[in-house]
Amino acid sequence: MTQILILGGGPAGGAVALGMKALGYEVTLVTEARPFDAVEGISDRVIQGLRHAGFRKGLSCLPQPSARSAHWNGEANSANTESLIERKKLDAGILQDLEAAGVHVIRQRVRQVQGLVALNDKSSVSVQVMLDNGESLSADFMVEARGRAAPQADFARSRGPQTLSLLQYWHSDNGAESVSQRRSMAISLPDGWAWMAMLEDGRRYLQLTVDVSAAELPVKQQLAKYCQQRFLAIPEAKAFTGNAKPVGVPHGRISTPVLVEENIGSNWIRVGDAAMAVDPLSGNGIFQALSSALQAPAVINTLIRQPADAELAARFYRDRVEGLFYRFARIGRDFYQLEERWQGAPFWQNRCQWPDAEPVHKTVRFDQLSVEMMPVVADGLIAEQEVVITPDQPLGIWHLAGIPLAPVVNQAKQLANRQAFDAWFADQQNCHSVGIQNPAQLNAIRGWLTSVGFGES
Known part of the structure; x- marks a missing residue:
């Protein structure tokens, strides 16, 4: 049986492990x-992603x-919430x-x-992994999921502005505090930003995040005092x-956005932060890691x-990892x-553009929609299917409300106007011919077509 070896036990590595087990592999x-x-x-979106992964x-x-409060551009906002997770507890639960x-x-x-082999190399080579205790592991396929720590x-890499985050723990001497005091805050500073929990x-x-090249x-030996004074x-x-x-002592970690352009080979793949890591300000770290891992x-x-x-599979994966990277970067x-107060300062100037x-x-x-053959996930494999390409979804939309979207868009283009569309889709047999099985699906399709301006004069 094919042996899958995964390096890294965070959300990304864990999601791949459960996914491969579901497909029948030894992991x-x-x-x-x-x-x-x-x-x-x-x-909550991250929590839903963790639930979808099976954790x-x-x-x-x-x-x-x-x-969660925010102090940004001289204004305070306390409308949002977030769940404060201790990563060691989360990682232990995942294991x-x-x-x-x-x-x-x-x-x-x-x-x-x-033993990592390039995609176009047809050699049948096992991946060999040496552990610190001297043990050697062999596998048919390796998943690199060690995050930013992965070599x-x-x-080849694409990188954003060089960024460093300094983490410092504090503790109150007043003993346990009420649960109502659990909170977090983000605040912008002239040379960076801070997040506190x-x-x-x-x-x-x-946590203090600064520009590597601009920060003094x-x-x-003086870093602990520096962080204390800053906070x-x-x-x-x-x-x-x-x-x-x-x-x-404070802990420093590089938080520069990085896209590893070579992220897949014949017997290996990089997932999560090992494939692409985003700026922590976007607040999407675990979500983007899960996006590639799933x-x-x-x-x-x-x-x-x-x-x-x-x-085909490699193109599917590369395009999606790159698409995610630039979406989160933007x-x-x-x-x-x-x-807007410090846009001329190096930290802000480097990141605003x-x-x-x-x-x-x-x-x-609607007139920008096109139907093309693109790779998608189908029954646990990558296969080509007709998808709808839009300026906002260049990799295509395959399903909407549980039905293939391309046949519906093709039919809408043939009918040309909303009145003809409604008349054609009033026939249940016509609906079934394009995969629509119930009124909820038809309403979802109508709503989406309205959102792209179908039927507007």
Whole structure:
């Protein structure tokens, strides 16, 4: 039986592991504990993504959403909420889900990887992985899911502005605090931005994000004092720094947006942050990691079972990873543009214009729609199907409301106007001929066609 080896046990690696098990593969996953106990704020969309991936134990540790405030461009906003997750708890829950599903989990550090084969190389080579304890693992296919820690030096990359995030823990000496005090805050600063989280047990998690080239950072021995002074100098941060002191040493991590352009080969694939990592300001880190990871099992399955379609599968995967990267990059750019006070400062100037001037969402008109053959996920494999191409969805829309969209659009183009469309689709037999089975689906189709201006004079 084909052996799948996954390096990395976070949400991305875990999602691929469960997906490959569902397709009938034997899966081994190698992971090591996080070097620091990070806290992250996630939205309901991320929670839905984790649920879709199958993380039951992982989700059991999630707290209820708490208040999130933002101080941006001189204005305060407290309308939003987010769930503050402790990544070590989430990752531990994910590993429990994997083991319950029959995934063999090895808790070790990876020392070396050999045997990766390029996509156009037809050699039958096993991937060899050496662990820190001296154990050697062999697999038919490897998934690189170690996030930003995955080796990148040998791969072509596209990078955004060089960014560094400094994380510092604080703790209140007043003992346990009320649950109502769990909260988070984001605030813009002249040379960057800060995010702060408060947990009910008195722990505080403070993060400062700056430009690597523009920041005047002290030597390592002075970094703790530097971070403390920076956070104490933020008036709005008093709720997080008051009655609290820093604990331990700050942790620095690179948070530069990076797209690894070579992300797939004949016997390997990169997923999650190992394939592309976005600016933390967009707040979509786990979501984007899951986005690539949930598509990867069908791509891997195609490479293994239908090698004649390898190029098709690779094109599907590369296009989607690149599309996700630039979509999230533009979301971050738009957030940076909302801060108008310091646009001439290096940090803000570098990020208000990257990656380009393209809008995140484009206006779509009915006359711009086209129907083309494109790769999609179908029955656990990558296959070509007719999809609807729009300016906002250049990779195509295959299904809408559970039915193929292309036949409906083709029919709408033939009918040319809304009156003829409504008359044709009033016949149930006509609806069935294009896949529409019930009124809810027909209403969804009508609503979408209205949104792109079908029938407008």
